[in-house]
Amino acid sequence: MLSEILVMALMLAGAFFMFLAGIGMMRMPDLFLRMSSTAKAGTLGAGLLLLAAAIHFGDFAITTRVLAIIVFLMLTAPVAAHMIGRAAYFDGVPLWKGTVRDDLRGHYRASTHALETDSIPEEDRLPDEAGFEVRKPDLDR
């Protein structure tokens, strides 16, 4: 009885987070913000649903598999998010115009693709479309 309630609560919470990730995907104004709302909500939602499955079956073999899936999700999802985010920034996907600060700007060396802590001289920087104020505001309508 108790475990049934727990299973239901976990599944509801998992589905809710997936739902939020979907809404976030629609509403967020730029790629990085969309990634922020989906990469982890997906992991958390899937993790909660898997956990519900493990508790529902209460079987050792299933529990270990669920734990393995969660561990692999938590190891791989952030790496994918990091690679997509980096590639997007490097390719000049614009940041939303409301972005208040961009410390990455002027730190990529265009000729070697290296990221350096010190500021890069003007002529070797990425082209400027990676900067602010490219996209039309979505929120101020």
Added chain:
Amino acid sequence: MSLFLLNVLLALAWAALSGSFQPLDLLFGFALGYLVLWLVLHKNRPRYFRQIPLLLGLLLYFLADVLRANFRMAVTILSPRMKLRPAVVAVPLILKSETATILLANMLTLTPGTLSLDISGDRQTLYIHTVWLDDLEAFRRQVVEGYEKRLKELLEP
């Protein structure tokens, strides 16, 4: 590390002797094994005995952070005018080991609202995209004090 293996073996032995491999039995066996090792190695306790509490502390902190940030993300997404103050912030990286660095980057990405974008080639700076930059110094302090110091203590002697 070998002490950790020994501790796991003790947990397995406990489960085998009590004849039940339920998660709770294994956890209890692990705690008992930890206590036994702690008592046996009382003269010169290795680093392992500091690492387990540190690991638990880090996990609890991370879990609390994830819950808090998830709640904030839910409120942000569902509110009619989303309150966003996104920013890409450079945070000094004090960690030396690769394991600690990748753990830091992954934990930050798994926390809603922050996304680790890149690490500079000289491993001095971590660039993080955040959804709500309330206060620059507070954000940096949160990453350095909350995660980096703990990871450094845990993984770098």
